[in-house]
Amino acid sequence: MQPEAPASVTLASLLPGQSGLVRDTDALSPGDAAYLRALGIRPRSRVRLCRQGGPCIVEVGCGCGGPCCRVALSRHLAMHVIVEPMPA
């Protein structure tokens, strides 16, 4: 029996300290998606929610597990980034 794929959630709904793998940013406007991509928030990048709220703080690392950077994101943007929660 195939294991179930973990449910995708929005970046804003991750718990503080929880990590996730970005699945898509299609719900964002093209300009916002391009800007987030330039900041490192793009499909397959790993993110960790450091602080919830509006704006929230997200730690962004590349898919290869390299060093991260921190980004403050408005709640609006965080609610349109779809992530797959990673196990703790």
Next chain:
Amino acid sequence: MSDAPAPAAPPAEPAREARAIRVAILGNPNTGKTTLFNRLCGVRHKTSNFPGTTQEARVGFPRALPEGSELIDLPGIYSLELDQSEAAICRDVLAGQLAPRGEAVEAPDVVLVVTDATNMPRNLMLVGEAVRRCLPTVIAINMVDASRRKGIHADEGVLVRSLGVEAVPCSARTGEGFDALLAALTRARIPTESPPPSEDGLALWADDLYARMAAGYDQPRPDTFTDRLDRAFTHPLLGLGAFVAVMAGLFFVIFSLAAYPMGWIESIFSHLGGLVGAVLPPGAIHDLIADGVVAGIGATVVFLPQICLLFFLISLLEDTGYLARAAFVMDRVLRPFGLNGHAFVPLLSSHACALPGIIAARAVPDRRDRLATILTAPFMSCTARIPVYVLLTVLLFRDSPLMQAVAFTACYALGIAAGLLSALVARRTILRGPSRPMALELPSYRLPSVRTALFAAWDRGLVFLKKAGTIILAISIVLWWLGAYPGTEPPPEAVEIRERAEAAGADADALLAEADAIESRHATRRSFLGRMGETAEPVFRPLGYDRQLTVGVLASFAAREVFVATMAIQIAGRDDVEESGVFEAVATATRDDGRTPIFTRATCWSLLVYYVLAMQCLPTLAVTAKESGHWKWALLQLGWMWGLAYASALIVFQSLRASGVA
């Protein structure tokens, strides 16, 4: 950066004759581009702008490169492909279609991509975009000292072998690696590999490149220091408390430290005026130089210490990484008013002077947000308002320094409140539209660079001197002329006192001083400025201002700080209110009826509110027009602020009178 043996350098080319090169410095924000530029060029740089934009352009002339070489500091961007003016400027400069004003429009000889060694994965995206331009490229892997402390290791030789360009680990803060960097710039080569053309392809390329650079090294240590500090500085309550404490400390340092050099400057220009008086014969030229030019230059230079100190401290705070956290905290406070966290630094800077504050609004990404910030900035109580606040609060609360301080603080609060409400009105009417959602990098905390902060203070001070100095000097000359002409005969009263002084012999000094004061007041009343005051007095009468106060308000229309000196001249015949007896004369002066005090309580409150809210600064209007792109915004700013000031002062005065306050 790496602990492995140094990789083989690219094959050496035959030695080339040293020729001047133009280097364009490209990089993400927070990679240390400015520190690197300052280390390479020092004070050998000039600041202009890119034609057709308000974006500042710095061009440096590094001594260590061949004679005639230039460094162009491009705006910090996260991607060359973004739909932003900064990215468009970078694209056009690299394509040879744009250059700083005064420079030849041609493609740079070398692109120096500055990367952050502590954050290479994201920086490699911009490296890839730069490499696609097929220009000779050098990669500076900056902040290697910080990356070593964090246990971040990567092999730059992978970049060299993959791209065929030089990649130099360095630290702009300590100077490590700069010899190698300078040598690399003189032998830059065109990259031999380019990433795939698609965005996804670029991302995969960057990830793969970094994976190869980091292969064989341990994972970097988590940045617990930044984590711990952020838990406090971004907390909804603690963060706001920390912000208030930091800002209070900042303003305390500025106002207490800057008072010393400001006093020295006033003293120097006072002596200079005296020197002119001693050297030049009495007459129009003497008056023009002493009262127009010297006074005008002094009036500008006296603000320099506060402006330089403010930008020195802001640069230090920015370098520590805290300013981004402050913008994060302030975003929640400013957003309900149609502004965002990026507006925080311009509004903060405007408390020293609105000129650099409005220029700093260039950092606000969205055009509507930027315009709202520019329109709001002059509401912040600047240093030019302080002499007016001091005079009026002392007149209101002669015996209570505590109440003076409360009233003073209330002026600042009123300015901030009026600014925020004005921004809200603007965003609901003429600047309607959604505010850009916040997406702001929070750089790691680090020790600030004093050198970078000193250069920032120097640059901002020069901008202030050039932009404000020329306008304020012109205003001072015009005001001097309006206040000095047409010349009049001395009044009979003064003539009679001079005759008595002649007869008094050795005791003539006090009589002569009295005659001088009478003649000065008479001349001011009969001058063009005095006549303008008489004509305009009915407009300001409902606010509680008489003819003399109207002259003071009109004279300070171009520059607020002139109000106090103008009142002192009209009342006491001398322009220094701190001079013995002058303040008492001002405090007890009467209107033309000989009975009613000029400065009644109701009038003082009305004047305070007026000066908090009114646009009385021509240099600010000029910079608003330039930064907003059209004079209509400056005129709107003038009309809105003046209308708000008039209406508010009217309500305050009439309400106080109606409630029995004299």
